Amino acid sequence: MLLGMSALFLAAYIANFIAKKVVVQGIQKILMRLPSARNSALAHHNVIRRLANIVPALIIMNGIDSVPHLSEKIIHLFQMIAQTSIFLSIALTFSEVLNVFNTMYQKSPNAKNKPIKGYLQLVKLMIFVVCALMILGTFLKKDVFNLLAGFGAMATILMLVFQNTILSLVASVQIASYDMIRIGDWIEMPSLNADGDVIDMSLHTVTVQNFDKTITTIPTNKLVTDTFRNWRGVASAGVRRIKRSIYIDQNSIGFMSDDELNKLKDFLLLNNYLNKKETEITEFNHTLMSQAKYNQRRLTNLGTFRAYVDFYLKQKDGIAKEELILVRQMQPTSVGLPLEIYAFTNTTIWVEYEAIQSDIFDHLISILPEFNLKIYQAPTAL
Template identity: 50%
Template sequence: MFKRDAIEAKAAPAMDFMGGFLAGQPEWVQALAGLAILALAAAAANFIIKKVILRAAAPFLDQRSDTVDRAAARLANVVPALIVSSGIGLVPYLPAAVITVVENVASALIVVSIAFAIAGGLDYVDERYRRRPESRSRPIKGYIQLLKILLFVGMAILVIAALMEQSPLLLLSGLGAMAAVVMLVFKDTILSLVASVQLTSNDMLRVGDWIEMPDLGADGDVIDIALHTVKVQNWDKTITTIPTHRLISDSFKNWRGMAESGGRRIKRALLVDQNSIRFLSADEVRRFRRFSLLDAYVARKDEELARWNAEHAGAAQDPVNARKLTNIGTFRAYVVGYLHAHPRIAQDMTLMVRQLPPTSAGLPLEIYCFTNTTAWSDYEGIQSDIFDHLMSILPEFGLHLFQQPSGLDVQRLLTEQGADSAIHH
């Protein structure tokens, strides 16, 4: 009753004003005319702000982003809504219920416009931050998303309060009884927030890191870190989306340390046929002196063995008791020298050639070293060149690679047996 009287009292001056122009017209005509004037005023205000004021201010805004323009446009929607909210009560002969509904809807639109404008401002803050170098190691997108969630929850409460003409505090008091439901609904958000804080504070993950999570099918570069998800672009250009909290609950491999070290590890073995391992004859030892990578090694070992054999002359009389060079040891020394002389191998990192325990597939001779680049294509090329050379020069040492017999080997054996049988007959 009191609200209706207030509305009628506010509308009285407008009715008198409209009466001067529409005297004698029906009430519904005067109401439509008032609504038309109100709509024109709101449209004019919207046009002036967006097409005149914002365009004039555009040169002073960030030219590299349209986020600010969108946020300003959303904020500009507040002015037409304010005009409608303030002017609807001035339209004559409108029912009180209609005025109330329009005012409530306009108030709700004002709240929504302000909330979306603030959200746009938060997006711009994140966009500006991502231009800074430290943003790769300390992303804030997760925190921005959390603030936006809180903002939209508050917006929803205020919109409902405006539409229902109730105090927001009354709605908030009702949420206390729904705390368990709210915790259930936002369980993933809470887990993701905790995970984001841990990932960021411990510097466990950055945009651009190469990570591996085989259980989730992720093997590639991190392209986005958000509140709920982390996006990984795999090497086949597919995208794997990982829940943020899984990066805390599950283990993953981060290759950032390798990238920052400047070197990438080569760890591969040659399987040497153990039947080809033997001692070297004196002629073979002299022949290896022509290898520039082995000259110093052979000279040093030759002197060392000659001194030992001279000191143990009695034992050295029988060749079985004398110390000799082996072809596998000499080849191992050659590989070490080759790697030290290689221009693409990092000399300040671990470099060794070692024997692993013998297996039924041969004796593994493992090359363990690091390239001086982390680029994948370069790394594979360097590794392939090294093993191309080692496999090609292996026969020079009387050694052979182990390989399971193939169909060609069986065919060659049968051919040789057939030839021998023909000769005997």
């Protein structure tokens, strides 16, 4: 019996070695050399390797009854284990085939507008459910259709009794599959007054410690059905956005005189800019057919200030120079003309971020009078 078992498992091992090291690797090398994109995708995925796992299982299942002095129970046990391995290998092979199909589809132009990953995951779920039922039927020695009928009746009762648990379980699987939340992530969910770090994740709840040190407990399924914001991308990028406006009093906006221009040339950041603009304006005005005053180009204090802010941000310490830096004029409002600052700091630490942002606006608000501009402030009764 021992010699027979040893010979059987040795034959299964040799067959597995030949299938994996010789046949599978040979087919993969051939597919890699072929120009077709489908063949390349098959070579990079484990479709052939998954299918090769059937070979040793077939040898054990068909050869176990040839081992002498083995009882019928042991033979049936080994056959059921081998058959289970075959079912699982087939299911994993179909799963890899669907992965190959998804990889090929993502290269098509329609992939961004019409993704099919969710549908393929549903098909995978159905395949593994059928595989689990077939494995269960193998061990219980019952027909799969009878198991499906009993499973349907039992599932109805379980869904009524354990409804919340099932919803939480499905949500937990989705959260883990899509990597939506990790412990340590900063999430923001205004509908449940959650704004802080995730400190615990369980089947039914996700615990968030808010920045005011209060604790918010979120049902797991709410993270799938409701909207929330995860700030993990900010931490991984290493930068954080500044998007804030200064509201300029529109009555203070106007053309600049020569004296004002000469005064602003003392600013190192504006010297080259003003000289360049003066040259452009002079050349433009000389080409005008009419020399009427309203036809001539002139510099405005707001445009000059906007250029100054742009130069200031590009040389400011703490600003990520490789990211977008934008100073733009927004739609005028009843409370002034918004001048928006759009930039990114090179740190995500909250204290440092606020310090950099405050330094920028402290400087800009203080230097506004040099451009004869004023910040809008609602009039108060005397």
